Amino acid sequence: MTRRGSGAAGSTTRSERRSARRARRQDLKPDGTRRSVVWRMRRVFYAAGLLFVLGVAGAGYLFTQVPLPAEDPPLVQTSFFCASDVTTGCNADNSIAQLSGAVDRISVTYDELPPVLVQAVLAAEDRTFYDHGGVDPVGIVRALWANLRSDSVQQGGSTITQQYVKNVYLSQERTVTRKVKEAALAVKLERELPKQEILTRYLNTIYFGRGAYGVEAASRTYFGKPVSGLTLTEAAYLAGLIRSPETADAQLPAGDPKAGTNRATATQRRNSVLKAMVETGDITQAQYDIAAAAGWDDVLPRADRRNFGHVAHPEWGTEYYVEYVRHWLATPKAEGGDGFSDAEVFGGGLRVYTTLDMDDQGAASHAVTSTLDQPDDPAAALVSIDDQGAVRAMVGGRDYNGDTPYAKVNLAVGAEGGGAGRQPGSSFKVFTLTEAMNQGIPLNKTYNAPSTITIPKADNGGPWKVGNYADAGLGTLDLVQATMKSSNTAYAQLMMDVGPQNVAALAHRMGIRSELDPVPALTLGTSEVSVLDMASAYSTLADGGEHIDPYVVTKVTDAAGNILYQHDVTREKVLDDDVVQKVSYALNQVVEGGTATGAKIAQPAAGKTGTTENYRDAWFAGFTCKLTTAVWMGYPEENRFMKSVHGKSVTGGTFPATIWRKYMTDATKGLDSCPFPKPALAPYAGPTPSVTSPAASSSSTSTSEAPASSTTVAPTTTTTRPSTTTTRPSSSTTSTALAAPAAGPP
Numbered sequence: 001m002t003r004r005g006s007g008a009a010g011s012t013t014r015s016e017r018r019s020a021r022r023a024r025r026q027d028l029k030p031d032g033t034r035r036s037v038v039w040r041m042r043r044v045f046y047a048a049g050l051l052f053v054l055g056v057a058g059a060g061y062l063f064t065q066v067p068l069p070a071e072d073p074p075l076v077q078t079s080f081f082c083a084s085d086v087t088t089g090c091n092a093d094n095s096i097a098q099l100s101g102a103v104d105r106i107s108v109t110y111d112e113l114p115p116v117l118v119q120a121v122l123a124a125e126d127r128t129f130y131d132h133g134g135v136d137p138v139g140i141v142r143a144l145w146a147n148l149r150s151d152s153v154q155q156g157g158s159t160i161t162q163q164y165v166k167n168v169y170l171s172q173e174r175t176v177t178r179k180v181k182e183a184a185l186a187v188k189l190e191r192e193l194p195k196q197e198i199l200t201r202y203l204n205t206i207y208f209g210r211g212a213y214g215v216e217a218a219s220r221t222y223f224g225k226p227v228s229g230l231t232l233t234e235a236a237y238l239a240g241l242i243r244s245p246e247t248a249d250a251q252l253p254a255g256d257p258k259a260g261t262n263r264a265t266a267t268q269r270r271n272s273v274l275k276a277m278v279e280t281g282d283i284t285q286a287q288y289d290i291a292a293a294a295g296w297d298d299v300l301p302r303a304d305r306r307n308f309g310h311v312a313h314p315e316w317g318t319e320y321y322v323e324y325v326r327h328w329l330a331t332p333k334a335e336g337g338d339g340f341s342d343a344e345v346f347g348g349g350l351r352v353y354t355t356l357d358m359d360d361q362g363a364a365s366h367a368v369t370s371t372l373d374q375p376d377d378p379a380a381a382l383v384s385i386d387d388q389g390a391v392r393a394m395v396g397g398r399d400y401n402g403d404t405p406y407a408k409v410n411l412a413v414g415a416e417g418g419g420a421g422r423q424p425g426s427s428f429k430v431f432t433l434t435e436a437m438n439q440g441i442p443l444n445k446t447y448n449a450p451s452t453i454t455i456p457k458a459d460n461g462g463p464w465k466v467g468n469y470a471d472a473g474l475g476t477l478d479l480v481q482a483t484m485k486s487s488n489t490a491y492a493q494l495m496m497d498v499g500p501q502n503v504a505a506l507a508h509r510m511g512i513r514s515e516l517d518p519v520p521a522l523t524l525g526t527s528e529v530s531v532l533d534m535a536s537a538y539s540t541l542a543d544g545g546e547h548i549d550p551y552v553v554t555k556v557t558d559a560a561g562n563i564l565y566q567h568d569v570t571r572e573k574v575l576d577d578d579v580v581q582k583v584s585y586a587l588n589q590v591v592e593g594g595t596a597t598g599a600k601i602a603q604p605a606a607g608k609t610g611t612t613e614n615y616r617d618a619w620f621a622g623f624t625c626k627l628t629t630a631v632w633m634g635y636p637e638e639n640r641f642m643k644s645v646h647g648k649s650v651t652g653g654t655f656p657a658t659i660w661r662k663y664m665t666d667a668t669k670g671l672d673s674c675p676f677p678k679p680a681l682a683p684y685a686g687p688t689p690s691v692t693s694p695a696a697s698s699s700s701t702s703t704s705e706a707p708a709s710s711t712t713v714a715p716t717t718t719t720t721r722p723s724t725t726t727t728r729p730s731s732s733t734t735s736t737a738l739a740a741p742a743a744g745p746p
Contacts, residue, residue, distance in 0.1 A: 075204060076103040077349030077559055078217065078309070081322055083356045084390070084554075088561075090351040092220060096358070097322040098309030099346050105213040106220070107349070107559060108227060110200040116232050117215065119283075120239035121203065123276035126160040130195055134161045134186035161186040164202040208238060209245030210302060222299050232283065233270070233291045234298060240269030250296045263296065312358065316365035320396030320410045320417070321356055325552050327416060338556070338565050349559035355390035355552050360667045364393040367662035371655055372633075378642055378650070380659060381412035383535040384629040384667060388569055389548035391532070392627075393667070406636040414514065414530030421514050421528030422632055426486045427610030427619040427652065428525035430538070431507040433483060433586060435498045437579040438506065443586060444681045447482060447490040449474035455496060458520045466492040466524070483586045484594030486609065488524060495523040509574045511536030511547055525610055531632045538621045539628035541584055541606070545575030581679050587622070588676035596620060598657035601664050603673035609652030615642040620656040625674030627667055631656040 080095035092098065092106055122129050128136050136159050165185045189198065208218035215238065219227040223234055241248055250266035252259040271292045277283045311318050329345050331337020344350060368380045384393040396410035396417060410417025451471040458464035466488050468474060474487050482490035495503065504518040516527045532550060540547045548571050556565040587606035590596045595609045599620055607622020621630040633656050634642065642650035
């Protein structure tokens with residue numbers, strides 16, 4: 001009985017324990033009444049408290065340990081190129097080109113921001129900007145409630161300061177740690193900078209679509225005007241773009257399938273900003289009604305930015321010049337450039353002051369296009385350099401944006417422009433003549449100039465056969481006459497007298513930078529040169545024997561005006577005054593009565609024609625004492641010859657001389673003129689020259705020039721570019737320009 005009773009008592013105890021456990025699970029007190037909410041939620045409160053303590057500790061750590069960077073990283077900004085008429089304050093309004101890569105940005109100051117834009121941005125993005133300390137808890141709750149009611153993201157909880165911190169200092173990752181860091185840095189930034197500075201930095205940083213970063217670039221991209229000129233409607237549209245610009249472009253091309261939805265989104269965004277401005281009291285309801293009803297004609301159609309942004313007068317070939325300047329800026333200093341990185345050139349906010357004279361550039365372009373006015377005409381290149389070495393004009397091709405394989409090849413600058421040089425023909429004879437004067441050979445020294453001559457062992461140990469144009473015998477010529485008539489047979493003998501090595505060395509000192517093969521045929525123009533180098537070398541004569549390296553940039557500054565590069569003109573005396581006088585006189589006679597009478601202008605000029613074999617290349621390079629210009633003409637394609645251009649075969653005395661004359665007539669207006677007087681010459685008492693071929697049977701007085709063949713093998717070109725970009729065909733024969741009979745081409 002006792003055990004049974006004990007069992008019963010034990011059973012009751014277990015039942016009570018089960019009831020107690022059940023009561024606890026049901027949050028009941030021992031008397032069966034329900035416990036309080038606090039009791040029932042005690043575990044939740046404990047967890048929340050623990051998280052709060054951990055959060056406060058973590059935030060405290062971040063606020064005290066996360067440093068505010070000492071300075072902002074540099075903003076990528078658009079670089080501007082200006083022509084020579086702009087000497088200070090180069091900017092978007094007076095530039096000839098804008099280099100921005102993928103980032104188009106022009107930073108502005110707070111004073112340049114119109115109040116209506118500030119109001120629109122604050123109304124849309126951060127209404128309490130001037131009241132909070134970097135983080136706005138009320139704004140976060142308000143944005144959360146608005147988004148929950150609309151079941152979409154209609155408002156953001158981040159302040160403008162937080163957005164700026166995220167864009168500049170942090171990544172775009174969506175993590176709690178990043179948000180805490182963002183808040184911590186925003187608070188710190190507010191303690192360091194005034195509100196206006198933070199707002200200005202923010203508006204210079206954010207992306208507005210179409211490659212435009214910052215409000216200034218955006219205003220110019222969408223409306224074609226500076227930010228200071230924005231209207232209410234335009235300011236509201238830009239403010240509405242901040243959230244997601246690529247989905248609200250109001251002027252996509254008509255054929256774009258997203259054009260309709262983007263236009264609708266743009267309308268909704270703009271009107272949303274306008275409504276917010278009514279709520280903040282910045283505008284009235286009447287102003288809202290007018291602005292909201294506006295169309296989209298004020299927004300420029302979206303277009304892909306090509307090459308260098310907006311380029312002044314691309315029809316004048318300005319893009320070739322701009323690309324050459326860009327190439328020079330990025331070329332290492334050891335190679336003759338200034339060593340700016342691509343990031344600096346395209347995004348460093350550089351202000352590049354160039355030597356380009358837009359009036360001269362227009363005149364150069366007109367001279368070329370008015371002379372070569374047929375679709376299938378050859379190409380032409382022109383470079384003009386003043387007496388200080390500044391490149392004032394450069395025509396490098398027909399159409400930089402064309403679809404031909406050579407469209408972007410700058411034919412004026414050789415390898416630096418993506419191609420190679422061209423053979424200069426008889427225009428190279430000037431260096432042989434100059435070296436002869438250096439060596440004391442007088443201008444009145446004479447040579448027999450038969451139709452052909454053969455010089456033993458001159459061609460790599462073999463005979464060198466040279467002929468005048470059409471096998472014309474020109475009799476006995478002094479060096480002035482030989483230059484006027486461009487006699488190959490006379491100049492071949494002169495070359496043997498002065499030495500090819502000496503001529504090559506002198507040409508380099510005068511300004512030719514390409515490799516020159518020091519063989520006798522060099523005097524006939526067998527090595528390749530660029531138009532720029534020929535203009536540079538001839539300018540040494542124009543500048544009284546001083547060689548001045550040509551340059552295209554006078555100075556470079558950063559966006560704040562600090563000078564990063566300043567060009568210093570350097571001069572090297574390479575020719576004596578009497579040498580310059582003699583050579584210049586001989587070249588003046590070429591223009592006055594020789595092969596280049598088509599180049600005559602209203603003031604004294606000097607120069608030399610050149611034409612290569614089969615009429616592949618034609619040249620005229622010449623100068624006054626203030627301006628030197630070289631002109632080349634030919635087809636970029638291989639194996640195309642100028643045997644019938646406007647019905648005639650092209651020599652240096654035809655179209656190139658005409659182009660030179662047209663350009664120099666305009667470009668020399670207002671420039672001083674200088675005579676080329678005949679030097680005093682003592683009678684020549686040297687030995688009578690002899691040649692290995694019969695004397696000429698006639699003494700034609702021709703003043704025209706055309707090519708003829710030679711058995712000399714032309715040297716192969718040496719360039720730094722791949723062969724696929726070479727702009728001229730190789731030749732296995734001497735490329736030269738010869739004196740022609742009177743009935744020959746002009």
